[in-house]
Amino acid sequence: MPKRAIQILWWLTFVACLMPVAWLGLRAYHGQLGADPVQAITHFTGDWTLRLLLACLSITPIRRLTPRLSWLIRFRKMLGNFAFFYASLHVLTWVVLFSGLDWHAMGADILKRRFITVGMLAWLMLSALAATSSAWAIRKLGGKRWQALHRLVYLAAIAGVLHYWWLVKPGVRTPLTDTAVLTLLLMARIVWELAHRRPRQSAGSGARPTAAAV
């Protein structure tokens, strides 16, 4: 893949990631968010958070399966940060539109409602990852520590899907697709680890074993 083509594709992906929020804004402007705009915005931003997070998590398995696509690594950070972007819109919708800035009620909700607790945790994890997503942060933290921190993305994704299951009524199976995809992506990693298990010393030596493996 020529460098120029990758650059163009990067920008196309960047614009594509902004399309959902642009579409949402347009719908809101025209008053076309349906009978319950707050719920519509909440679900929409939540759905896109999970989608982008899963897209981000799919990069490494795709690269391992198809080394020719190893340039995809350049897209991972962007997808992760966009997941954080939509997660933040999601939280903001809850804070401003749903709770009407009633901090007391929100505090009680975070403590009492497990789906909100776990959702908030997921967002805090994504915040930490977004805040340390720059090359400067990697240098500052050191590759090893940075990577350990960024393993939180698995926990964040699991928390996100759990949040979804805990909020829907029993009997509702809409979180099934996201759950299946996440399971597949996590399984791919476990299978890879088992197949490529190496002695302790060498396994921990590379700063970015994902890149080293390709």
Next chain:
Amino acid sequence: MKRTVTIRRAQASYSRGLIVLIRKPSNIASSEITTQSNYLNRRKFMIGAGALGAAVGAERLSHFVAPQAVMADTKLTTVKSSLSTTGEALTSLKDITTYNNFYEFGTDKSDPSQNASTLQITPWSITVEGLVKKPQTFDMDRLLKLHAQEERVFRHRCVEGWSMVIPWDGYALSEFIKQCEPLASAKFVQFLSLADKKQMPLLDRVGLDWPYSEGLRMDEAMNPLATLCFGLYGETLPKQDGAPVRLVVPWKYGFKSGKSIVKVRFVADMPKTTWTEIAPNEYGFYSNVNPNVDHPRWSQKTERRIGEPIWKQRRQTLMFNGYGDKVASLYSGMDLKKYY
């Protein structure tokens, strides 16, 4: 080809002339056309989504496509009820017909308005069984004429935390129950909704036990506010709102008001009801609107009034949804925190 079939079906649904119903000039029920326009909307949308390169999300995004109101085409002649709530703005017909919980047609709020057109409402009847003098079947003609139809404006509070104000058309459930002649041993009455895979292809996608079952204690059912409902906004019920006959129990959370009722059963013991069976800690048998008893996953202190501007749609939830003067006596001496 598809269109001819649609029209023929629409005409068939008119073949049974009902005395209290006045027919509008249009030949094709608007309910029959909706599918097609939705189809077109969806297509338009899919093209846009393709540009996003987000094929995964496309189907889900279509939830935003506002479907047209599926209104039956027949007017009901009604008199105004003195029980009606006054002084509150009515929720728009569009919101009432596009924001529905009717899981037989899908779990998303916009699903019923898009999918309920497959519901066959003619012929329709309610079978009455159990502890009655004589089991019998009421056809729609008899049900509609059983008592004068009243316009009853009630607040409608969903257990999910939103509310509407809806001008229902119907009459007191007690009028119907009197005709059923229940025995003295009947302490509860159970309402069963239609469950037909042919008309409801999504039925198996939801992990609930069908048919949908709801119930009331006998004295609750006889309360004048409990309504057997046939229409809203002066026309027969849209399919997504529970056509052709449903229950409206305004002091309880919306799910207590079963839609598309096909069977009424008088029983001695508290009947098994759908939501209470699947999650007894979240949905009790009584499920009276009560701001002091939280749902385990959210507070019930406030609600969002659908259709109002989002910055001021949140309002206090009222005990018994504001109908305490008429129903509180039903529960005197009962611990409503225990019997939620």
